[in-house]
Amino acid sequence: MKPTIRDVAKMANVSISTVSRVMNSPESVVESKKQRVLGAIEELKYKPNALARGLISKKTHTLGVVIPDIRNAYYAEIIRGMEDASKKLGYSLIICNTDADRNRLFSYLNTFYEKQVDGLLYTSDAVFPDYYKELKRLRMPVVLVSTHSMEYELPSVKIDDEQAAYDATAFLIEAGHRSIGMISFDLSDSIAGQTRYQGYVRALREHNLEFSKDNVFFIQEYYHDPYVAAESLLRQAPNLTAVFASSDVLAMGLLSYLYEKGIQVPDEISVIGFDNIRVSSLTIPKLTTVAQPMYQIGYRAVEKLDARIGGEADPQLRELVPHEIIVRGSTRRLK
Template sequence: MEKQTVTIYDVAREAHVSMATVSRVVNGNSNVRQNTRNKVLRVIKDLNYHPNAVARGLASKKTTTVGVIIPDVTNIYFSELARGINDIAEMYKYNIILASSDGNTEKECRVFNSLLAKQVDGIVFMGRDVTTNLRKAFNDAKVPVVLAGTTSKDPVEPSVNIDYRAATDEAVSQLLNNGCQKVGLVCGALKYSINREYRLAGYRDALLKKQVEFDEHLLFETSESYQDGYDLAPRLIQNGIQGAFVSDDELAAGILNGLTDASVNVPTAFQLITGNNTKFTRVVRPELSSIDQPLYDIGAVAMRLLTKLMDHDVVANKNVVLAHQIINRNSTN
């Protein structure tokens, strides 16, 4: 019998038991006699039967499948989060449907609804922000949603992050304490809450503590690409900036190379701290100082939180904030 033709009916017929008994064995129900269980398991092995997750979930109303929405599969930040999600999903016997939103707010809603149509038991969302339309979709859904490495202006959804405001404050404070009189903030679009409500706020916190007046000319919005960073370097030099906190590692690598090509020495004449501590920080020279986010752990904890919500467990803290630190390398004094 070919593998793809094997059904629960075939197993039941060969084992001389009911399909309900096979279902109980497959789902780990203890209400099956041991000799019957052994016989069914032997037939499953002989026929190379692989239970269909959707069909198996009809009785329990679960598909043992979760959806994961990622804005950019090529971005190291999100791919590292996804690795943590996947490992915990496997541990708890969940299959993953990974869907890319391409960072498009309209597509996020379409992808979300598409996953719901596949009857997933829950969704982990990674993105730049939670729009009004997306929040409505979350609220209308009958499955739990957890944000991973994703903030919103009003953090009502269960989430796992670091304290991005405090981290930015620490990075900018370090640059000011290192003697940089003009410190820039280079980040993604301020329309996203992570940049507007957290990073910009943390930047202002650091300036206020040092009694440094905020200057909008030291604030730069970008698309967080390498080329954006490289092209931005001359403007940073022209504005007399001596140090910068950069939200994204690839963006920071572009700035570093742009400064180097303009004969600006890092860290003697310009200091850099970046935001994610991915491999980009270590493949450039000098290596980049960075906020160290536990990216794998953020994904793993988000998935574990989702499993608890899917099982209707009591969760005391639905907005988890993990610890961060600054790793100093050769781009700072």
């Protein structure tokens, strides 16, 4: 049988809590006891588990992560940033996919509570009143990642989606385009739908361009086919010279549709996406897009959560990180 912390304590003739202090804060243990414990650990070949390490600190050194769709390439860089920051700060991650389903989310939250994770990284979904009530009930430190809440005082890390969408649309306008369409997430999506749509509309208005509802196609379902969305938009607005898509995946669906229809990009229509996922530089033509610093978002979220777990004051509750437009071959200036 594998030796336990009790075996170490018995051999060293100390309490279990003393063994735990030696592993977590050895400076707090008198030298004689510390040496007995270290000797017992060496002789027994004892390897402490997370629960044993947390007996004194009451921490498991684990963080829970909930994401709405693990298949979405956007989350790869987010999670990489989280993982690197967690490794640096001494945490492990437990990652759960909710499929944007309330019941699955609540089930995972209770699993995290049972496993006594130190905090929660809540990604990309809105915080509805019943969600917030459950978070409060579980009394779990939380940081929102690529989402935010204006209703509740919850720390968050994200870009300014409204301004980013404005900048994408203004980029097309400044390139000479006047008939600009948008493939948008539904307005019920307060994180990536409503905000990015508002940025698009504001850019048109501030540049004195007429807005037409036919120039926008809203994705009604979470797993809507990007190709079908592109087809639907261009059926109702066939004379567009440029399209702003609310994600790179939607933009790639548009590129695929245009290719099959023999419509040249960017000669006949310019396309700009949103996110700058890794494959956006591998499309033909390469995709112009709004780049989110996804790695930085994930990294900062863990740092922010670690500070919250440690009881530190947060100088910036709702933290916005910068975005930028990466210009590639899918857009051109009109003569």
